[in-house]
Amino acid sequence: KSAGKSTWRLYQAEQDASREMVNRLTWNERIQQALANDGFVLYFQGIYETVSRKVSHLEALIRMRDPNNSGMVLPPGLFIPHAERSGRILEIDRWVIQQVIRLLALHPEMPPIAINISGRSFDEAGLPDYIRDLLVKMQVQPSRLMVELTETAALSDMRDAQRFIDSLRATGCTVCLDDFGAGFSSFAYLKHLKAHVLKIDGLFIRDLPNDHDSQVFVKAMAAMARDMGKHTVAEFVENEETMRMLAEFGVDMVQGFHLDRPSPDHPAFRVFKGE
Ligand code: C2E
Ligand code: MG
Ligand code: MG
Ligand code: MG
Numbered sequence: 656k657s658a659g660k661s662t663w664r665l666y667q668a669e670q671d672a673s674r675e676m677v678n679r680l681t682w683n684e685r686i687q688q689a690l691a692n693d694g695f696v697l698y699f700q701g702i703y704e705t706v707s708r709k710v711s712h713l714e715a716l717i718r719m720r721d722p723n724n725s726g727m728v729l730p731p732g733l734f735i736p737h738a739e740r741s742g743r744i745l746e747i748d749r750w751v752i753q754q755v756i757r758l759l760a761l762h763p764e765m766p767p768i769a770i771n772i773s774g775r776s777f778d779e780a781g782l783p784d785y786i787r788d789l790l791v792k793m794q795v796q797p798s799r800l801m802v803e804l805t806e807t808a809a810l811s812d813m814r815d816a817q818r819f820i821d822s823l824r825a826t827g828c829t830v831c832l833d834d835f836g837a838g839f840s841s842f843a844y845l846k847h848l849k850a851h852v853l854k855i856d857g858l859f860i861r862d863l864p865n866d867h868d869s870q871v872f873v874k875a876m877a878a879m880a881r882d883m884g885k886h887t888v889a890e891f892v893e894n895e896e897t898m899r900m901l902a903e904f905g906v907d908m909v910q911g912f913h914l915d916r917p918s919p920d921h922p923a924f925r926v927f928k929g930e
Contacts, residue, residue, distance in 0.1 A: 682737035685722050690746055694720050696728060697754055698917035699924070702769070702888055702910045705902050712767040712801060714910065715755050716917045717747065735773065744773045745782075752786055756800065760793035766923060769801035769831060777804075777815040783822030790826070797827030803854065805833045817847050824849060831888070836872065845883070853880050855906070857891030864896040874904045881905060 689695050699713045717735075718728035738744040748770075755768050776782050790797050802823055804816065820830050831852035835841060836859055855876055859869040873889070880887045889901050892911030901909055915922070 682734060683741050683743070685719070686734055686738050686741070686743050686747070688722065689719050690743070690750065694722070695747070695750060696720060696919055697751065698728075698919050699768075699921035700910060700917040701915050701921065701923060702908050703914050705889075705898070705906055705909050708914075710766050710923050711908050712769055713921060713923055714769040714771075714803070714917075715751060716771070717751060718919075739773055739775045742775070744775045745779055748772055748776050748782070749785065752789065756786075756789045756793050756795055759795045759799050762924075765799075767799040767801055767829070769803050769829075771803045771805070771833065774805060774812075774816070777812060777819045783819065783826055786823070786828065787826040798829060801829040801831055801852070803831045803833040804848075804850075813843070813847055817849075820848050820850065824851075834890075836876065850885065852886045852888060854888040854890055854910075857911075860889045860891045860897060860901075860911070861893070863900055864894070870900065870904075873901070873906065877905045 685694075696718050697715045698718055699715055701713055702711045703709065704711050717731050719731075719734050721727045721729060735744065735747075738747055751770050755770050759765060759768060772782070786800070786802075787797070789795075790800065804820070823830050829852065830850045831854055832844060832848060832850040833854045834856040835844075835853045837856040838844070853876065855873060859866075859872050863869050863873065877887050886907045887905075888908040888910060889897075889906045890910045892898060892901065892909045892913045894913055897911075898909060898913065
């Protein structure tokens with residue numbers, strides 16, 4: 656009976672593994688095709704100064720055009736994890752870097768743009784150089800490029816993340832710790848990762864008006880960041896009551912559906928297209 660049981664287990668494990676492999680293959684193919692055939696598109700969402708509500712900068716958020724040509728786009732949560740596992744994320748991150756630096760070069764009056772870099776790219780020692788060379792080649796002021804790194808991704812290797820951030824800072828880019836507070840060692844990060852901006856995770860912002868613990872956390876985070884000479888952003892701002900609290904707590908910038916939704920044709924671009 657016990658032999659039967661373990662046989663069943665083995666069979667089950669094999670089945671799971673092969674199903675997983677098929678899934679991965681499919682996504683790998685889609686990602687490969689998207690890289691080869693202009694299958695990715697960037698959406699942009701505004702980050703606003705909390706008090707003046709003026710645009711501070713934009714965040715570029717990647718989407719994949721539906722491979723079935725439905726005209727819809729697929730969110731990054733669907734394909735980024737696969738790309739991270741296969742290593743294709745490095746190519747995706749480079750594509751985003753190219754697109755955004757080109758855009759900044761084309762529109763010198765445009766606000767700065769933030770890009771997201773996967774933790775998988777930290778150990779790619781060449782990436783900060785790649786960014787610097789492109790900025791120089793396209794004659795874009797480095798401070799117009801902001802780089803967001805997710806804390807949970809940095810968790811995997813603090814020393815790589817530290818090196819990565821130091822190189823980016825040396826290049827003159829602005830560095831932001833994304834999803835701050837969502838990981839388990841946020842405070843260790845603060846000590847080792849020298850970021851200019853902390854983006855407080857949406858987890859604490861979503862229910863801010865009704866959640867006392869979140870209020871305590873956000874308030875303390877804003878005060879601490881201020882004393883450390885860092886700026887703060889709150890993501891997932893969905894209503895006016897949250898705006899009011901964030902202003903009261905001294906959170907510098909806000910981002911969320913209450914202000915605007917990510918779009919391929921953000922209003923901040925229209926000025927430059929003469930619309
Ligand atoms: P993130 O960088 O933390 O981006 C914020 C996410 O929250 C975005 O989802 C955005 O659409 C969503 N969001 C913004 N405001 C609100 C709001 O008020 N309410 C709610 N419920 N959601 C809001 P998105 O675009 O699906 O991106 C998800 C994640 O995928 C990003 O989280 C980022 O970690 C990753 N990602 C996005 N673009 C890229 C990219 O170009 N490269 C890499 N490596 N990762 C990316
Ligand atoms: Mg981000
Ligand atoms: Mg975030
Ligand atoms: Mg997030």
